[in-house]
Amino acid sequence: MADLFDSDAKPEVEAAAEVNRPLADRLRPKSLAEVIGQAQVLGEEAPLGVMLSSGSLSSLIFWGPPGVGKTTIARLLARETDLHFVQISAIFTGVPDLRKVFEAAKIRRQNGQGTLLFVDEIHRFNKAQQDGFLPYMEDGTILLVGATTENPSFELNAAVLSRSQVLVLERLSLVDLELLTQRAERELGKGLPLNGEARDALHEMADGDGRTLLNLIEQVAAWRVDIPLGREALATRLMRRASKYDKSGDEHYNLISALHKSIRGSDPDAALYWLGRMLEGGEDPRFLARRLT
Structure with missing residues (x-):
């Protein structure tokens, strides 16, 4: 018997859902080779390149500003090493949640599968919470990959740092942002309605943040204009991104x-x-x- 919700329109519904996904999600790389930028970390002779080629991936701390690929690289590392990927945020995760994560990782390990635990904003965990990772890192229950926008030397326990390698991820260069823009245009099936100067200004507005750039591109691509816009017209229609700055950090x-x-x-x-x-x-x-x- 056919299901009540079965319909010949399912492919069309799925296609519409795909189009409505945020551009940043649709363009998420499917392999490390597709990641734009971060050659100092991902290159053949760079730390992660060497680890992967030698099959000796260790716990890592990614230190860098928002929108440079920390989460994406962690997810792809799990895929390339056949580890189960688990993502948590230090902002929303408490001790009971961590216990559940560790117990699930133990069971996976008993069944022959490792776990890559990605902890976003790891510096938000206090000292006791950070200490809680140590036994599971040491016995191989988890491979920890933490992400932080703050200096790990100041914000993370020495014990966690001693068991991890800190990798610095940099803001995307203007060349990287142009490559990301071209990839977005291919996904959208059209070019942005901007002249050369406005295109450069769009990249400057993103300030090295790939996620911000893709959000801006989605706005620009939706505009209906007869001729390509210039720098001044772009500045009128878009607010410049606030500078990343804090007066005590x-x-x-x-x-x-x-x-x-x-x-x-x-x-x-x-x-x-x-x-x-x-x-x-x-x-x-x-x-x-x-x-x-």
């Missing part, structure tokens, strides 16, 4: 250090750039004045 110290080095290196253009970044991010001008003096 890593970005504060990274940028003031960059400003110092630019001044000591007699590079006025770079010094003005870092000064502008800090002012735009909301830094206290008096702090900057003291430093300049």
Whole structure:
């Protein structure tokens, strides 16, 4: 007997659902070879490339800004090493949830399958919670891959760090962002209605964040325009992304250090750039004045 919900329109429904998925999800790489950027981590002679070729993947901490591929790379590592992928967020996961994750990983191990546990925002776990990972890392129940936007040396336990390799993921370059834009245009089946200058401005707005770029591309692709838009028209229609900056965290110290080095290196253009970044991010001008003096 046919099911009540069976319909000849199912393929069309599935196709519509596929089109309605966010572009960032539709373009998620299916292999490490498809990942754009991060050659310093994924190249043949880079840390992950060497680990995979030698079959000796260890626990990892990915340190980098949002939108550079931390989650995607972790998921693909699990696929390439035949490990079961489990993803949790330190923001929403408590001790009881962790116990369930570890118990499930134990059962998988008994059945001959390993577990890659990806922990987003791992620096949000307190010391006791981080210590809870250690016995399961040591006996091979889990292979831990943590992701953090904060300096692991300050935010993670020394015991966790000693059992992991920290890999730094960088913001996507303008060349990387252009490659991502071309991939998005192929997926959408059309080019963006932008001239060359506006296209460059779109990449600048993304500020090295691939996810942000794809979200912007979705907005731009939906516009109905007769002629390609220029930089000014793009700026009118889109809000520029807020600068990543916090006045007491890593970005504060990274940028003031960059400003110092630019001044000591007699590079006025770079010094003005870092000064502008800090002012735009909301830094206290008096702090900057003291430093300049």
